[in-house]
Amino acid sequence: MATIKDIAQAAGVSLATVSRVINDGPKVGKETRKRVKRIMEEMGYRPNANARALVTKRSASLGVVLAELHDPFFAMLAHGVETVTRKNNVQILLSAGSIEQDTERRAIEILLEHRVEAMVVHSKALDDQTLIDFAKQIPGFVLINRYIPEIANRCVWLDNVTGGRLMAEYAIGQGHKSLAVISSQYRIDDPNHRLQGIREAMKAAGIDLPESMIEYASPDQEGGELAMQNLLATGAKFTSVLAYNDAMASGAMTMLQDHGISVPDDVSVVGYDDVLLAKYCRPKLTTLRYPIEMMAAKAAELALKYASAIQPEEGLTFKYTPTIVKRDSLTRV
Template identity: 90%
Template sequence: MATIKDIAQAAGVSLATVSRVINNGPKVGKDTRQRVKLIMEEMGYRPNANARALVTKRSASLGVVLAELHDPFFAMLAHGVETVTRKNNVQILLSAGSIEKETELRAIEILLEHRVEAMVVHSKALDDKTLIDFAKQVPGFVLINRYIPEIANRCVWLDNVTGGRLMAEHAINQGHKNLAVISSQYRIDDPNHRLEGIVNAVEAAKLSLPESMIEYATPDQEGGELAMQNLLATGAEFTAVLAYNDAMASGAMTMLQDHGIAVPEQVSVMGYDDVLLAKYCRPKLTTLRYPIEMMAAKAAELALKYAAGAKPEEGLTFKYTPTIVKRDSVVRV
């Protein structure tokens, strides 16, 4: 493989001139620049991304830690990051954390082994102290979908308490008094915060939400089916179901329809996230839009900015709020 020295010799210029051409630097004539680029192409020269990063003071790559690679939600997150990296000519390195402490830790360590100084991390299993320590070590360390007060200026997060409240308020405003909830079984903040918001809205409306009306399962379609099956088996009476995410809502609707219960005529169902699936459910799913692509793009911009030397501003954080998307799965009673 050709080296920078080979290019300099073939072009009859100095190593410094070749370096300036590679990094789009000044003080190189137009003809010389074109000649050096042509020789680089003919000799199959590929610049060392890490070496270029040292010269330009810009990260050559941005690492992303996702919970799962197959989940549509995280595909949207990755796409949001990619819109920024493409614009900045930066490559993405993906690593999966699987919402497990050791796996998340290893995912971050792998990125560090690749000398990544800008990273967007979705971590639910690691404790606050570990993530704060990483933020001290890695200049461009940014958390997405998590808030830690000590590093608030490195957190891009969603107000899930408000999201849960908006869900319940929408159902209650449509006349639903008997609500059921299907939530994630994972012991992380997101389901806890959404349930907190739901309970706040229910209490504000002077209604009740017994524990027997809350079922927990894996946050996917199969989990939604199982949670709904368990609710139906208890003989519980409800007119609206609030689901942890769109996948669980979709599974719940399937189970209801399999039992001859019409959605939304007999039971309304509401999701959360507004992934592509929500538009193609039957009926189309009323849900909360989680602006994850927008948030991911912001997180990527911050990571690259901090990695380039900018200091996170004190007293700043990046909080987003979900919004209701009204479709066909919730009706007035």
């Protein structure tokens, strides 16, 4: 494999000149630059990304820690990051945290071992102080889908309380007074915050939400089916179901239809996230749009910016709000 010294000898120039060409530096004539680049191509030379990053003061790679790799939501998150890294000619390194403390910590440490200084981290299991410590250690550390006041300027997050309130307000506004909720069994902030918003909206409307009308299961289609099966087994009466995410909503609709219950004529269903699945459910799913691709792109921009020694300003925060997407799975009663 050719080295920078081989290129310099073949081009008849100094090592410093080759280095300037590699890093798009000044003080190199047009013809010399052309000749060096041609020889680099002929000899198959590939610049060392980490060495180049030291010269240009820019991160050569961006690390992304996701909860899971197979979930469509996290595919959208990764795509949002990729739109930024592609523009900046930066490589993505992916690592999975699995919503477990040790796995999330190790995922971040693996990226550190690869000398990654720009990171977009989706962490739900690690405690606040551990993440604050990582933020002090890693120049381009940015959290997505989580808010920690001490590092607010490194957090890109969604207002899930407002999201829960919006979905309940919309169902109530369509005349629904008997609501059931299927939520995630993971003991993390997101389901708690969404449930808080739902409770607030229902309380404001003078509607009770007994614990018997809330079912918890895994946040996927199987979990949605199981949660709905459990609700039906209790004999509970409801006209609308508010689901933690679109996958659970889809599973719930399948279980309802398997029991001869029409959606939305008998029971309406509202999801959360607006992943691709929501458009192709039958009926098409009314849901809350989670602008995760936009948020991920913002997080990636911040991570690269901070890794380039431009540190975050105090007092900044990057909060996003979900919006209702009206489709066919909810009808007026």
